[in-house]
Amino acid sequence: MSLSLEPPIRQEYEYTPAAATLRIAPGPAPLVRRLRQQTWLRKTLILAALAVLWEAIARWQHNDLLLPSFLQTASAFFDGIASGELLDRIRTSLAVLVQGYAAGVLAAFVLTALAASTRVGRDLLETLTSMFNPLPAIALLPLALLWFGLGKGSLIFVIVHAVLWPLALGAYAGFQSVPETLRMAGRNYGLSGLRLVLHILVPAALPSILSGLKIGWAFAWRTLIAAELVFGTTSGQGGLGWYIFQNRNELYTDKVFAGLAAVILIGLLIENAVFRPLERITVLRWGMQR
Secondary structure, three states, X not given: OOOOOOOOXXXXXXXXXXXXXXXXXXXXXXXXXXXXXXXXXXXHHHHHHHXXXXXXXXXXXXXXXXXXXXXXXXXXXXXXXXXXHXXXXXXXXXXXXXXXHHHHHHHHHHHHHHHHHOHHHHHHHHHHHHXXXXXXXXXXXXXXXXXXXXXXXXXXXXXXXXXXHHHXXXXXXXXXXXXXXXXXXXXXXXXXOHHHHHHHHHHHOHHHHHHHHHHHHHHHHHHXXXXXXXXXXXXXXXXXXXXXXXXXXXXXXXXXXXXXXXXXXXXXXXXXXXXXXXHHHOOOOOOOOO
């Protein structure tokens, strides 16, 4: 008895495919597709929609004292720019903000580097952040007035407090998330202490550090405006918060909204002209963030 090793032959069938009935819709034109991919255009459209909504609500409410229209606010804003008054207030506020923010960033870096290098520094950071991070910066303003008087020093003090703790927490959390293999690689190259922090931990934790910088900037900006609203002038010159408060007392609501618009526009400018390019040339370019 012999076994056949030939594979079985299957019967062949011929199928006629049915006529295609689905039509693929043509895709959008290349120009439209490119415009959809422009982030600045999408954000501009959002701002334009909000402006139209603001104008419609103001016209429907019809009370300039409570809610001036977008066109009235824009007119007051450009009048303040043309006269130089609003520019002087913005310049005064930004000068104080830069000094306080830089001091807060430096203090946060020193504290975080100490925490990443030593156990005592880690305990110090955890203790101080637990104590002072929940404390609102504006609550320290009376104490700042006693220590530094009615001037720039008090504003810088509360700004440093607003920046220091969120940035230190963000940077320290980023350091804690650095893989142990990177730390071991740094130690194999002879890095330790501050050199390990600068060459290994800071680049690896950069997404968390940038987030902390952005949060610290927002806290510093709102703290400065709130502090100026409370006690107004700094060294004889009022900032943007004092501009808003003064016009509120004089019932110039359009100027109040113009001052608020200046706060918003400065926030948008810093975000898109400073932080976004910084993210683009670092974490986005290195593939650390989507």
